[in-house]
Amino acid sequence: MAQTWENLLFAHWPVPVETLRRVVPSPLPVDTFAGTAWIGVTPFLIRGQRLRLAPPLPLLSRFPELNVRTYVTFGGRPGIYFLSLDAASRLAVLGARRAFRLPYFRARMSARGSGGGVRYSSTRASPDGERADFLAVYRSQGPCFRAEPGSLEYFLAERYCLFTLDEGLRVHRADIHHPPWPLQSAEAQIEHNTMARPLGIELGDEPLLHFAGRQHVLIWRRCPDAD
Numbered sequence: 001m002a003q004t005w006e007n008l009l010f011a012h013w014p015v016p017v018e019t020l021r022r023v024v025p026s027p028l029p030v031d032t033f034a035g036t037a038w039i040g041v042t043p044f045l046i047r048g049q050r051l052r053l054a055p056p057l058p059l060l061s062r063f064p065e066l067n068v069r070t071y072v073t074f075g076g077r078p079g080i081y082f083l084s085l086d087a088a089s090r091l092a093v094l095g096a097r098r099a100f101r102l103p104y105f106r107a108r109m110s111a112r113g114s115g116g117g118v119r120y121s122s123t124r125a126s127p128d129g130e131r132a133d134f135l136a137v138y139r140s141q142g143p144c145f146r147a148e149p150g151s152l153e154y155f156l157a158e159r160y161c162l163f164t165l166d167e168g169l170r171v172h173r174a175d176i177h178h179p180p181w182p183l184q185s186a187e188a189q190i191e192h193n194t195m196a197r198p199l200g201i202e203l204g205d206e207p208l209l210h211f212a213g214r215q216h217v218l219i220w221r222r223c224p225d226a227d
Contacts, residue, residue, distance in 0.1 A: 001218070003216075003219065004215070005046060005217060006045045007045055007118045008044035008211065008215065009118075010040060010208075010210040011190070012038050012208045013203045013207050015201065016037065019201060020037045020070050024070060024072065025165050025169060026169075030070065031072055031073050031078060034152075037071075038155075039070050039196060040156065041195050042067050042068075042069060043111070043120045043136070044066075045064050045065075046063055046065050046087075046092075063088040063089040063109070064088045064111045065086065065088070066109070066195070067084065067085040068082070068084045068195050069083060071155070071156070072163060074173070079159050079162055081163050082102055083196070084199075085102055086105050086106070087106065088108070090106050099222070100162075100164060100174060101164045102162075102164060105129040106124075106126045107122045107124045107126070116139055117138055117140075118139065119136075130197075132194050133192050135191045138186055138209070141185040141187055142185045144183065144184050146181070156208075157181045157183060157210070159176075160175060160176050160177065161173050162174050170224055172222040173222065176217060176220075177219075178216060181212050181215065184212070188209050
């Protein structure tokens with residue numbers, strides 16, 4: 001599948017490893033940087049979603065999405081473990097649940113320009129998901145840069161696969177291909193954020209913030225992995 005991600009905010013909070021160990025399945029080791037684990041809340045806009053080499057799909061090609069994520073390594077591959085994903089497209093939610101076995105939920109969402117930035121709102125609407133809300137205005141600051149290997153920014157952003165588990169707790173991996181992230185510093189006024197509350201996690205008021213204006217992405221189908 002091909003997608004373009006636009007106006008993406010990386011908002012990250014440091015959390016104790018044991019906090020994430022409660023919500024990350026035991027086959028997946030939680031990654032840390034300098035002994036600290038991280039949880040991210042990432043709102044953005046998807047454009048041009050399509051099967052590779054095919055045109056964008058009607059009703060599926062443009063919608064806001066927001067994910068809550070942390071970081072794991074399995075089989076020597078650093079990757080992403082999604083704790084939840086919210087999207088404004090009912091069809092995209094159904095398709096991703098089936099194809100990738102990801103915890104997707106339908107939400108009422110909007111992302112629009114505001115004062116040179118983005119005003120983003122999301123309220124979870126799936127009947128099988130606990131209430132979770134996000135409301136913020138965010139914008140980029142400063143020039144683009146690419147994260148240096150070994151830096152915290154590289155640890156958080158430069159990951160090229162996601163991991164999920166099947167009913168038998170067997171780990172599956174889906175590879176994600178894209179250029180290095182064109183990161184910028186960011187500022188955000190987060191007015192409301194309960195995205196991690198269904199996990200029993202309360203996030204603080206001062207996250208580490210980065211912005212990316214656009215990223216072209218290829219996502220491959222998931223397949224069983226082996227440690």
